Amino acid sequence: MKRRGAAVGGACAVAACVAGLLAMGPDGSSDDVPSPAPGPRTAHRAGAYDPLSVARRAVDKAPEDPGAWSELAHAELERARTTLDSGRLDAAGKALRRSLTLKRTANYPAATGMxxxxxxxxxxxxxxxxxxxxxxxxxxxxxxxxxxxxAEIQLGHYRAARTAVQRMLDLKPATAAYSRAAYDLETHGRNQDAALALRRAAESAQTPDETAFAESRLGELAWSQGELPRAERHFERAIATVPDHPYSTAGLARLQAARGHRAQALRTYDRLVERTPLPRFLLEAAELRLARPGSPDRGALAGLKAQARVLRATGGPVDPHLALYEADHGDPATAVALLRREWKRSRSVIVADALGWALHRTGRDAEALTYARATARTGWKNALFHYHRGVIEHRLGQDAAGDRHLRQALRLNPHFSPYHAPRAARLLHRAGGATAEEHGDRR
Structure with missing residues (x-):
């Protein structure tokens, strides 16, 4: 699978490589095929091997070894990724700078770490x-x-990202490559192929964190298609492997809310945001409370407001969830300003969607539609993208197109948002379109 060029067909190249490699292992054409259950190799247990502790001991024994400092940095980065503890990033940066001081050139581990x-x-x-x-x-x-x-996929350089993923698959078809292939495939609307890649990522996992990540992503993929029981199985497998896995905990909270267990969902979110106050988790918790009139979540909204204030002051990268908070619950003009700045850095469909929605919230719907249409360029089956575009088209009097996108949002996942999904159903009902109930409830 070394050939490149137009004939390969972009995402098809990744899909073909994934499919070919999967053919060497268990066959499966549906995500109903069970993922491997956590076993002795993957389950957390007392006294389990801890790469971070090992790396720290190595640095203590050889403080002048640039490789030891790079290993420590990679262990800190992995712990940051799995715990979402941003403090680990500062520790990783310190270790990487030390490694580069000791060996400034041809220091591959430090370069990848940076x-x-x-x-x-x-x-x-x-x-x-x-x-x-x-x-x-x-x-x-x-x-x-x-x-x-x-980097390339988040910058919106999708062809370059596919090339890099393909090369990674060619060189080392393991969990890291399969996970990235899955994201590329999902971004291009190839959900079945993405599920195959993620199952292979779970099968190839060498650590509990790798297993939990793959299972959690399988849960997110199932959730995006409105498949609640399947999503639940994957989120529970992730948490069985890594207790309190944050993204899987958030996934279970969404499932609880979708099934009408609002109080249970809010308790789950409260525990999560106390540990990990990411904008995404804060926004989901706040909008679940706001979905019931007269019950604002001042705590979560205050947390988001504080984070948005810091972002405006520092001028750093914009978290789309923070921008969507500003658009819907804060100052839409601020959201537009933040996202215009981010658009100069990243032309991803995620930024296009958020910018289009922020422009809509300020009343600039003609310009908003340009960005909403840009979200379709990869074929991502994203309910929120369709909802935002449908609302904008309705505001512009393009009711047939708006109905089509609102129906698609609810068809993909009638529970995509406790705050926005009911609004999509009401707008369709007023326009004489299908309601959410007509799309089924895959609980």
């Missing part, structure tokens, strides 16, 4: 630069292509 650090901080232009440096330094090693793929 790229991972930049991507973790959503500094994707910097991440891309380190990714390119890494792949030029060692074109036959896979890790640099992972850094490059992560």
């Amino acid at each position: 790229g991972q650090l930049a991507n973790a901080r959503h500094e994707f232009t910097t991440g891309r630069r380190w990714g390119l440096r890494s792949t030029r330094m060692a074109p036959d090693r896979a890790e640099g292509y992972g850094v490059l793929a992560d």
